[in-house]
Amino acid sequence: MPGTLYVVATPIGNLEDITARALRILREVSLIAAEDTRHSRKLLNHFGIRTPLVSYHEHNEQQRQEKLLGRLSGGESIALISDAGTPAIADPGYRLVRACHAAGVPVSPVPGASALLAALSAAGEPTDRFVFEGFLPTRAAAREESLRAIRDEPRTVVCYETPHRLLATLAAIAAVWGGDRPLVVARELTKLHEELFRGTVGQAQEHFGTERVRGELVLVLPPFAAIAPERDLTMVLGELMGVRRLSRKEAVKQVAKEFGVPRSEVYRISLEIDRSEGEKESE
Numbered sequence: 001m002p003g004t005l006y007v008v009a010t011p012i013g014n015l016e017d018i019t020a021r022a023l024r025i026l027r028e029v030s031l032i033a034a035e036d037t038r039h040s041r042k043l044l045n046h047f048g049i050r051t052p053l054v055s056y057h058e059h060n061e062q063q064r065q066e067k068l069l070g071r072l073s074g075g076e077s078i079a080l081i082s083d084a085g086t087p088a089i090a091d092p093g094y095r096l097v098r099a100c101h102a103a104g105v106p107v108s109p110v111p112g113a114s115a116l117l118a119a120l121s122a123a124g125e126p127t128d129r130f131v132f133e134g135f136l137p138t139r140a141a142a143r144e145e146s147l148r149a150i151r152d153e154p155r156t157v158v159c160y161e162t163p164h165r166l167l168a169t170l171a172a173i174a175a176v177w178g179g180d181r182p183l184v185v186a187r188e189l190t191k192l193h194e195e196l197f198r199g200t201v202g203q204a205q206e207h208f209g210t211e212r213v214r215g216e217l218v219l220v221l222p223p224f225a226a227i228a229p230e231r232d233l234t235m236v237l238g239e240l241m242g243v244r245r246l247s248r249k250e251a252v253k254q255v256a257k258e259f260g261v262p263r264s265e266v267y268r269i270s271l272e273i274d275r276s277e278g279e280k281e282s283e
């Protein structure tokens with residue numbers, strides 16, 4: 001009988017966020033595979049756990065996988081942990097999990113903290129549907145391209161970000177989405193300097209631009225539809241341009257102000273209205 005691979009979540013800051021089941025599993029397994037053994041040793045010492053640790057990270061995934069699979073197939077159970085939060089979520093792990101499934105080794109999640117869900121749960125933005133973008137690309141052109149691709153995303157978008165890239169990312173969001181777009185910056189969640197910044201992208205640039213940004217960050221970007229239902233905005237815009245015969249410039253200005261939406265966005269919708277009107281006429 002093979003052992004089980006337990007995918008164990010560990011705290012993202014506050015050590016009280018480890019679950020009772022996680023502690024028991026970490027004590028009971030034969031081996032813990034950790035992203036950084038020195039980092040995880042501190043966590044285990046804190047809870048008096050003496051289980052042997054072995055490293056499993058993106059640079060040794062391939063070779064380590066075979067050894068771990070060998071031990072699992074031989075009947076030992078192993079816990080997989082990452083530096084913080086849930087393994088395999090923007091962290092190493094999913095290849096080992098997949099390999100276990102392929103080899104018939106049972107996999108069992110031991111859920112707990114994850115920065116993604118912690119940020120979403122406290123952001124106060126729509127969560128019935130959301131998209132996790134992970135880390136945006138580091139190169140400026142690729143980052144802008146990604147932001148353009150998700151600009152009209154109807155679901156809340158969540159991204160991980162590093163403190164030294166935050167200002168560049170905010171500038172890119174302002175350039176592509178407009179500085180008026182609201183967002184939430186969840187910083188140092190569950191830690192001493194926890195902060196939930198809510199405001200527009202422009203306000204965030206001001207807020208975080210004054211001194212060096214520190215700590216770990218999650219960005220939560222509500223969908224455009226949550227700011228102003230596009231149908232209503234479209235109706236008002238269509239009425240202003242079609243019935244009241246306002247110029248595009250004037251109509252866009254009024255609607256942008258009324259709905260608190262960037263003019264560039266309203267301008268884009270005005271072109272779409274023209275396009276669909278044109279299609280109706282040619283039918």
Ligand code: SAM
Binds near residue numbers: 089090186
């Ligand atoms: N697997 C982890 C999880 O489930 O939360 C995420 C690992 S990912 C490599 C690390 C990123 O998660 C950080 O760069 C940051 O964006 C986010 N993060 C981790 N801890 C955080 C915290 N306490 N507050 C805010 N963001 C955090």
